[in-house]
Amino acid sequence: MNRTRLKATERKFLILKSARRIFSRFGYDAARTQDIAKESGISEAMMYRHFPSKQALYRAVLRQTIREQDESYAVLGPHELSGQGLVNSLRAYFTLVNSAGDDHLKEGFRLLLASLAGDGSFATLVYRRSRRIMGRRIRAALETARIDGDIVGVAITERNTTMFIEHVGTMMNAIQSLRTDAFPYDGDPSEVVRDAVWFCCRGIGFSDEALEAYYSR
CATH class of the missing domain: 1.10.10.60 (Homeodomain-like)
Known part of the structure; x- marks a missing residue:
């Protein structure tokens, strides 16, 4: 039996x-x-x-994928609610999506893209859960970074910050399926990760001085 x-x-x-x-x-x-x-x-x-x-x-399939995403949030979310924590989190995230292996993980990203191309119900659920699980921590880290002077200029909301970063990461992951000779980025994987972190952090308002200090740690 x-x-x-x-x-x-x-x-x-x-x-x-x-x-x-x-x-x-x-x-x-x-x-x-x-x-x-x-x-x-x-x-x-x-x-x-x-x-x-x-x-x-x-x-x-979606329930299985959501459980995995919850585990990813626990690993990738900013453990330190500060500018350093945000940079560390982004570096870990872009390293993950830019990796060549783990087809199972990449299928989760593609399910999200497939949902966006269809009725969008799964994507809507993912984004809502992301805000509920991670929103407060991201908001606190952004506020601390601004108080510390790491972030300057016009403030971008926590929701838009997380969504713009997610969009970059999802597309980077999708591009991994292209042939090596069609790969559109310059540099080796570590350089691509660094550029993605700097691109997003500059958009958030990080100063180059803060970025240089935190990324090198």
Whole structure:
């Protein structure tokens, strides 16, 4: 009995893995359940024993992706609510999205892009959760950085700050799927990460002096 449940669990895992890959590649509307079943090595009828509909399968994939994003927030969010913490957080984020490996992670980013190209419901959920989970910490870090003199000029709201940074990161991650000879950035990965951090931090209002000091630590 235990062995049967284990096999069912493994099969369900394989279906979710295949579905995530197909949904991230084609989006919800264009994804075909027969392709998901074929990639999982089972029949469509068998797949429907685990997930009664395409929508149920899609929702299961999204729940899995959201759990992973929550874990990423815990790792990448500013642990120090200051200018230094913001720079550290951005450096970790852009290093992650600019990495060549972890296809599973990249599929999560592509699911977001696929949602934006479709009905946008998953993207809306992701952005709302991001603001709820991270908004207060980002706001506090921005306020501290401004008080410390690290950020100057016209203030950009916490919401716009996080959204603009997310847009840059999502597109950088999507570009990783291009052929090496079509890669549009100059420099090696560490230089691309540094430029992305400086681009975003300058937009927020960081002075070059503060950026140079914090990035080199």
